[in-house]
Amino acid sequence: MEIIVHRGAEGTGGTCIELVSGKSRLLLDYGAPPGSAPEEAILNIPGLYDDKVSHPILGLILSHTHLDHYGALLARPINPGIKVFLTEIMEDMARINAKMPRKYTPLGNNIHYFRKGHKFILGRFVITPYLMDHTAAESFAFLIESDGKRIIYTGDFRAHGNKAAAFKQFLAANMGPVDALITEGAQAGLEKGPDEREVMDHLEPMVKSQGGAIYFMCAGQDIGLLANLAELARKTRRYLVVDGYTVLVLERLKALALKQGVDLKLPGLETEYLRIIRNAATQRIYQLTEYAETFRRMRSKMFGWDWVNDNLRKLIIPVRANSELWVDEQIKDFGGAAFVYSEWETYAEEPGMRETFEWFKAQKMEAIPLPSTGHAYFSAIRKLVENKKPRYIIPINTKHPEKFLAAFGKRARVLKNGEEFTLD
Ligand SMILES: [Zn+2]
Incomplete structure (x- = not known):
């Protein structure tokens, strides 16, 4: 061979x-x-x-x-x-x-x-x-x-x-x-490093005490991290704020796994503290008629920018490639906000992540580096x-x-x- x-x-x-x-x-x-x-x-x-x-x-x-x-x-x-x-x-x-x-x-x-x-x-x-x-x-x-x-x-x-x-x-x-x-x-x-659970446990007290939104670097298909962020949101009584694309990925994944008899422990539309924002990615899902049924079920979870701006200190917001566009346009206040990232974790796996990373690093908010665990x-x-x-x-x-x-x-x-x- x-x-x-x-x-x-x-x-x-x-x-x-x-x-x-x-x-x-x-x-x-x-x-x-x-x-x-x-x-x-x-x-x-x-x-x-x-x-x-x-x-x-x-x-x-x-x-x-x-x-x-x-x-x-x-x-x-x-x-x-x-x-x-x-x-x-x-x-x-x-x-x-x-x-x-x-x-x-x-x-x-x-x-x-x-x-x-x-x-x-x-x-x-x-x-x-x-x-x-x-x-x-x-x-x-x-x-x-x-x-x-x-x-x-x-x-x-x-x-x-x-x-x-x-x-x-x-x-x-x-x-x-x-x-x-x-x-x-x-x-x-x-040679060695922490496991993902240890990283999340370490973050919990910081997320609890932070007075603003937590922006978390997370590629759109980093399913393991999304599950961990949902758990972190539950434990710190925050909302997990995602877009229509992320919800579609999670819902499709759970439905297909269930078809094979596997009940994945992932956040989704039934997750009480999950909220969906109306950004360009959510708009794109709306245009894709083959996902009309999932989009219809998303509607009750969708909240406008006023709600986001009124509740910033209660939010965990996963950010991925291009997220800086809507954050820059819509978010009014970065007081008490934190940006959590790992040095290069997902940059190879999603184009555009590097630019997003640079943008957030340049903002006036606390930057919290994490070890890469992927x-x-x-x-x-x-x-x-x-x-x-x-x-x-x-x-x-x-x-x-x-x-x-x-x-x-x-x-x-x-x-x-x-x-x-x-x-x-
Ligand atoms: Zn990979």
């Missing part, structure tokens, strides 16, 4: 990996690098946009719907012969995202669902998806078997978030001898390597390849973008 990391081998964002076994080819993820326009994210991989290859790409398998893992797919329709594999929930999240900024290309029709723990076959590959703990609605790792060789691709993961049990199950799964572990290392620079600390990567005992460890999506070389010696293979690595 051959491994080619087209993007993500050097530095972070825009992951795309190709596996080749005989005449079979498949792609894992097709992300857009942070801050890049979709058109700039397109990779020139033979067969991806054309038919002029003797061995076509059989499928594109997506690990999760953060734009740095699938955003390039929204730039231009890929060859319709390529099957796109994701889950029903991931498809829904991707379709909502594609409709928000109108410049995106909708997903194609060659969509196929996978389910956690259920093997599927693609040419000479046998693929098993495993649920992982990450901030997206759903995130998966994959075991890919072919030709007597086994490769694990972790996607994005952590061991200390709201789905920590998924990481434990991943460790417990017997996958047999593993030849290569392709692992993300976005937070590999940190990705695995190096101790979790170490644990994974000790558990799966791969012959080779290929770090991707990391600014810290030296950590891998120091910890794993010659077993660590730091590749260049586009370089071919053959498993002997």
